[in-house]
Amino acid sequence: MSLGFIALCFFISSNLLAQKRDFYELRTYHIETAEQEAMLDEYLEKAFIPAAHRNGIAKVGVFKPIASEPDAGKKVYLFIPFKSMDGILGLAAKLAKDQTYQTSGSSYINAAFDKPPYKRMETSIMQSMTGQPKFAESKLTNSKKDRVYELRSYEAATERLYKQKVKMFNSGEMDIFEKLNYSPIFYGETIAGANMPNLMYMTTHENMDVRNAHWKAFSADPDWAGMKDLAEYKNTVSRNDTRLLYPAEYSDL
Template identity: 30%
Template sequence: MAYPVDRRSLLAGAALGGVTLASADARAQSRPGPATRQVIYELRTYHLVNGPMRARLDAYLREAFIPAARRAGCGPVGVFTVAIGEGSPSVLVLVAHPSMADFLAMPDRMGSDARYAKAAEPFANATPEAPPYASMDVKLMRAFPHVPDLEVPDAASGNAARIFELRTYYSHSDKSGATKIDMFDTGGEIAIFRRTGLTPVFFAKDLTGHRLPSLTYMLTFQDLATRERNWKTFATDPAWRKLIATPGLTDPEITTGIGNQILAPTSYSQI
């Protein structure tokens, strides 16, 4: 089966380098050094049309793609639908790749996987009259240096009740985007998140996308009521109020907008 995107072309022009901020030096000196390895996240959005498409795509992801991706050394793999926000009906697939080399190698690894080829036959041989999806977008992201790995929520192991919030912050320049990343990664914002019940799944710099520069992160909650309560706790936290009022770190100075979706995991999601 042909892979749906040319991964090497996807990387052309991507902002693979980071911007080092002199203002971050003092804060970083007192914090653990960044990990030498950072996960690469691939976020696929399969756009659907209401009807049988969803069942076809679910069968492919559950029975073919996820097992083969794990055998190829990637994962965990999260699969979600949009509960609140733009994009419904669609299915979002989050794949954690150990490195950029693993991202690039996965198509060849899956292409030589006989079990994948057999399980993916219905997907690979779909006709125009019975497609598994209408279109697909792919976004590539690199984990923050100090949050280098995906954090699977405990609720995933037993498929317990949980929801996810996927947020993207947009900035007007590389410098402002790097400042916002530093504010999270070494400036203390993630620590405030954790303390106030905003539980991270990942934080990442967007390498591809339609409104770069940007960053994306995912949080998890038990339910919407917990989400609302914990965001209120965060918004009134004294450390957060002080941080967001710091000159150079205010929202008008470093962000131009925020995208937000509430996601529900499928029964077979590994996240």
């Protein structure tokens, strides 16, 4: 067996490994009081995120609605990237055996029934799109409190139309975001969630003025003009649910 053939096999296997798609869990905690928010912050910062790091999850995102949003102070978003579905399914068992986590997270884990840390919790499970198979850290360097992270969910009327919108992202739409410096964190195809069929993605902007300028530039972009009216992409979005968020100070992303 030649060295050239071995090198080729190594290159192919490395490339396939590099293209392996992430899986994402996005939790939404619905809260009613500042006390609940404080309980969640303490738990996520002191217990959950350190435990996630110990269990091989390098980066975890925590986001909250910006002050101008109608649900400001009412939600906390937790974004967890995994390398496989096994990672999602196995995390709870790992946390149950993590004594440091159990101790540092005790006030959340053992909260009384009449003093819960949230009103309700919902979860979406996604697989990354092929056009960006791995999540990415935002390129922003300004103060986290000033940033605007835009979480969008594009719902479709049917599965077929949903797949066409995913194709649109993979075939050029996310390239336009990259060109215009949207600094995206993830693009995900929803596997399980409340509003299927839908895709979700998150872009990041230094502030609201930059965010608005980005969308103005997107609307005028020639590449977008060349694809938005193509017949294959007609009527692919029946509802656009947009959430404007900022990262918690202790968020990794």
